[in-house]
Amino acid sequence: MIFDDEMIITNEKGEEKVMKILFTYESEERGKEYVFLYEKDDEDNVLVFAINEKEETLEEIEDDEEYAEAEEVFNAYMNDEKIQEIKK
Helix, strand or coil: CEECCEEEEECCCCCEEEEEEEEEEEECCCCEEEEEEEECCEEEEEEEEEEECCCCEEECCCCHHHHHHHHHHHHHHHHCHHHHHHHC
């Protein structure tokens, strides 16, 4: 469930957590959308998931190349001066 810049996720144990959405991006090459999330009190621990829109679920990225691509996008986001200025 998504509210503005937050998303409630449920883990395998059925526990719900409110996560902040840092940003999303779409990979046209892979035909997937990804979301970068973090817990409100832990901005340094960012998680990335592939979004399965059909099933309305988040999927862990298990492919090394796919993860490397997501990591590259994350690093570009974090190093973009314009984005960091907006976040302040």
